[in-house]
Amino acid sequence: MTELWFGIQITIYGMGLVFALLALLWGLLALLVWLDGRRRAPAATPEGATPALEAVTAAPGVRVRGAGVEELAPEALAAIAVAVVAHASQEQPRGWQTAPAQAEGPAAVDRWVAAGRIRQTIRVVQRRRG
Amino acid sequence: MNVEFFLRLAQGPLNLTWQGLVMLAVAGLLFYLAIVRGYEPLLLLPIAAGAMLANLPLSPMLGEEGMLTVLYRTGIENELFPLLIFIGIGALTDFGPLLENPRVVLLGAAGQFGIFATLLLALALGFTPNEAASIGIIGAIDGPTSIYVSSLLAPHLLGPITVAAYSYMALVPLIMPPVIRLLTSRRERTIRMPYSQRPISKRTRIIFPIVTTIVVGTLVPFSIPLVGSLMLGNLMRESEVVERLTGGASNELTNIVTLFLGLAIGSTMVGADFLRLTTLMILILGMLAFAVDTAAGLLFGKLLSLLSRGLINPIIGAAGISAFPMAARVVQRVATEEDFENFLLFHAMGANAAGQIASVVAGGVLLALMGGG
Numbered sequence: 001m002t003e004l005w006f007g008i009q010i011t012i013y014g015m016g017l018v019f020a021l022l023a024l025l026w027g028l029l030a031l032l033v034w035l036d037g038r039r040r041a042p043a044a045t046p047e048g049a050t051p052a053l054e055a056v057t058a059a060p061g062v063r064v065r066g067a068g069v070e071e072l073a074p075e076a077l078a079a080i081a082v083a084v085v086a087h088a089s090q091e092q093p094r095g096w097q098t099a100p101a102q103a104e105g106p107a108a109v110d111r112w113v114a115a116g117r118i119r120q121t122i123r124v125v126q127r128r129r130g
Numbered sequence: 131m132n133v134e135f136f137l138r139l140a141q142g143p144l145n146l147t148w149q150g151l152v153m154l155a156v157a158g159l160l161f162y163l164a165i166v167r168g169y170e171p172l173l174l175l176p177i178a179a180g181a182m183l184a185n186l187p188l189s190p191m192l193g194e195e196g197m198l199t200v201l202y203r204t205g206i207e208n209e210l211f212p213l214l215i216f217i218g219i220g221a222l223t224d225f226g227p228l229l230e231n232p233r234v235v236l237l238g239a240a241g242q243f244g245i246f247a248t249l250l251l252a253l254a255l256g257f258t259p260n261e262a263a264s265i266g267i268i269g270a271i272d273g274p275t276s277i278y279v280s281s282l283l284a285p286h287l288l289g290p291i292t293v294a295a296y297s298y299m300a301l302v303p304l305i306m307p308p309v310i311r312l313l314t315s316r317r318e319r320t321i322r323m324p325y326s327q328r329p330i331s332k333r334t335r336i337i338f339p340i341v342t343t344i345v346v347g348t349l350v351p352f353s354i355p356l357v358g359s360l361m362l363g364n365l366m367r368e369s370e371v372v373e374r375l376t377g378g379a380s381n382e383l384t385n386i387v388t389l390f391l392g393l394a395i396g397s398t399m400v401g402a403d404f405l406r407l408t409t410l411m412i413l414i415l416g417m418l419a420f421a422v423d424t425a426a427g428l429l430f431g432k433l434l435s436l437l438s439r440g441l442i443n444p445i446i447g448a449a450g451i452s453a454f455p456m457a458a459r460v461v462q463r464v465a466t467e468e469d470f471e472n473f474l475l476f477h478a479m480g481a482n483a484a485g486q487i488a489s490v491v492a493g494g495v496l497l498a499l500m501g502g503g
Contacts, residue, residue, distance in 0.1 A: 003253050003259060004250070004253055004254060006253070006259060007246075007249055007250045007253040007254075007259075007262065008250065010246065010249060010259075010263075010496075010499050010500075011246035011247075011249065011250060013499060014245070014246050014492070014495050014496060014499055015239075015242070015243060015246055017350070017495045018239045018242050018488060018491055018492050018495055019236070019239045021346060021349055021350065021491050021495075022235050022236060022238060022239040022484070022487070022488055022491065023235075023236065023239075024345065024349075025235055025342065025345065025346070025487070026232050026233060026235045026236060028341055028345060029228070029229060029232035029235065029338070030232045030233075032229075032334050032337060032338065032341065033229060033230075033232060033328065033330065033334065035334075036330065036331050036333065036334040037328070039331070039333075116471065116473035117325050117473050117476060119471070120322055120323075120324065120325065120471070120472075120473050121324050121325045
């Protein structure tokens with residue numbers, strides 16, 4: 001009975017300590033990531049840059065053509081980028097997310113997971129916005 | 131040619147014991163699991179070979195200068211091998227998913243409950259506190275941590291504890307799904323979680339292992355060897371300035387040490403010591419520890435899901451154990467069985483990485499509470 005009581009004490013102290021230490025680690029990690037985000041925020045949109053345009057031109061399979069594209073407002077370009085991505089995802093035939101075979105290599109699996117993540121994020125955001 | 135001469139020639143077969151024969155059969159089973167079923171072959175195959183070599187009659191491998199004895203003294207008695215493996219694991223582990231979503235670190239803590247539940251059960255079954263703690267550490271689901279802690283607290287139980295830890299780790303894909311299905315509803319399993327897609331800078335990735343080592347090491351000095359080795363490997367990986375060392379640690383060093391570790395562990399499975407009721411109890415308790423870890427992680431995941439109003443899928447809690455990245459893959463598999471387009475892998479990887487850290491923290495805490503043996 002004494003040893004069982006000892007075990008209960010060890011369990012309470014042990015789980016308490018593990019939770020306390022990891023909660024502290026959580027706080028530190030959150031602080032690190034927050035500081036990281038603060039540092040990156042100003043650098044992400046340098047003066048004169050048009051990130052929306054870069055996003056559009058960087059998207060795979062998207063070509064921005066025509067005179068005066070650079071003169072479009074960043075908001076307009078962002079809207080075009082979202083529309084292009086949404087359209088592209090609708091155009092995919094059913095079952096396009098079929099998992100690649102292991103034989104196709106880890107890179108193919110990574111691309112499949114990445115595509116699913118992006119699609120899932122877009123859907124959740126759209127649902128939240130109603 | 132007299133009788134004595136023939137007896138000398140036949141001393142091998144004459145010294146066969148039933149325990150030795152049973153252990154050769156056990157080695158055969160481990161060979162089968164490793165080669166045919168593909169269960170953790172990197173470790174189970176050397177363990178099986180060590181067990182076979184140790185149980186052959188009059189094996190010189192176990193003599194004073196025998197290879198298995200030398201390997202045991204070199205790397206197990208002084209806990210060197212598990213720590214070297216931790217450097218390799220650190221070099222192989224990407225803590226990015228954890229840094230992108232730091233709150234999942236708590237899922238790693240919940241996933242350690244199996245350690246203490248098993249410790250309680252072992253005490254109830256009559257094991258001494260040090261033995262119970264060593265058996266409980268199987269619940270860390272972390273081979274090197276199990277070896278490190280049990281070699282300090284109960285070295286005489288090292289063989290069965292290691293075999294249980296590594297065999298069950300290979301059985302994670304079989305143990306976890308039924309527990310997940312039992313404790314969660316279909317609706318919970320189909321919850322989709324958004325991704326933050328928060329970019330993590332190289333600076334943060336470098337600072338993370340240093341801060342973790344300092345904080346955890348300062349608060350729980352017993353965990354310094356474990357967390358220090360793990361984070362050293364990760365620092366080498368993230369700094370990208372010692373790619374040769376990173377490659378060496380994650381490949382050559384880990385491979386060589388795994389071979390030596392397996393052989394040395396196998397050599398502790400000598401029939402006369404291994405074939406006891408204690409071993410059977412340790413194997414059963416180890417299995418229970420795995421199931422309790424999964425259940426505790428799931429229940430904590432359910433709590434977080436409730437607190438977040440359904441934004442967190444509770445099954446990622448099951449990945450808050452140290453079997454990296456197998457546990458996360460199992461969670462993803464269970465999720466896609468219900469909903470093919472549910473991508474939980476990245477979240478589960480975060481919980482799994484947290485489980486990696488939590489297991490070394492729990493190992494250090496346990497050593498501290500038990501007075502380090």
